[in-house]
């Protein structure tokens with residue numbers, strides 16, 4: 001979710017959708033909607049710990065982080081954005097007992113957004129022998145998207161040095177300027193079965209939420225770390241390729257897992273992922289139709305209802321989709337995006 005804040009910086013107001021046509025509004029009481037047994041997972045299995053990322057706009061979000069115990073130490077999945085998140089992750093790793101390790105030895109980044117890699121420098125500092133694995137897409141992002149974002153932050157700081165958000169802008173700029181410390185030591189370009197810390201993991205490559213997403217499966221424990229291929233209260237569409245995202249979700253659904261941990265939001269069951277996939281497909285179909293924007297937003301709220309039990313989440317979902325439907329899904333070049341990694345198509 002690297003991009004939405006640009007609205008705040010520039011004061012850009014999303015263009016109103018003027019073509020309000022009679023269309024295929026998604027009915028909130030669709031009789032075909034399947035009954036859902038239980039969307040949210042309970043406890044994570046032994047040897048896996050979750051640090052939930054905060055998402056309370058206007059503060060920039062942190063993605064969820066996970067710790068998986070391995071014989072050599074913890075494998076961490078994503079490092080969050082703010083220093084407080086990385087420090088909490090280090091503290092969570094330090095709560096060890098006879099069955100769990102103390103040090104983080106491997107870090108896998110799901111993708112290059114700052115809410116998932118921003119804590120990399122702090123983790124490297126705390127654990128100098130840390131090995132970081134990620135998609136190579138961060139190189140292009142640092143040269144392109146993040147470089148442009150840094151330029152906007154510098155402009156905003158020059159023009160409004162006393163703005164209430166100035167400290168946040170400065171911190172965000174420092175994260176991008178950390179550059180090399182955000183990059184992986186080892187790139188993962190396609191699906192790989194890897195022994196990490198002496199334990200086997202499957203890392204899957206996709207390109208849906210960004211141009212280089214990785215997910216990670218601990219088969220034995222039945223835990224699938226999905227990164228931002230699954231996010232609540234809505235799909236985070238800032239740098240997304242929705243056409244690549246759908247097959248990525250299909251592949252996630254085909255994995256052997258009992259608990260799926262999204263990039264943002266609480267852990268889901270297999271049934272929860274099915275709700276998400278169906279709601280996602282219907283959101284894309286609605287956005288591609290002449291239906292009014294409000295109908296697509298109402299459709300998501302209805303379809304994803306089992307995943308949005310509280311009013312605050314539904315309000316946030318409406319606010320975010322009010323931006324994403326016109327600015328991401330209905331943008332003129334929305335269909336144009338890079339092909340997914342070759343190994344991820346099967």
Ligand SMILES: [Zn+2]
Pocket residue numbers: 001062063113115116228236263264
């Ligand atoms: Zn994220």
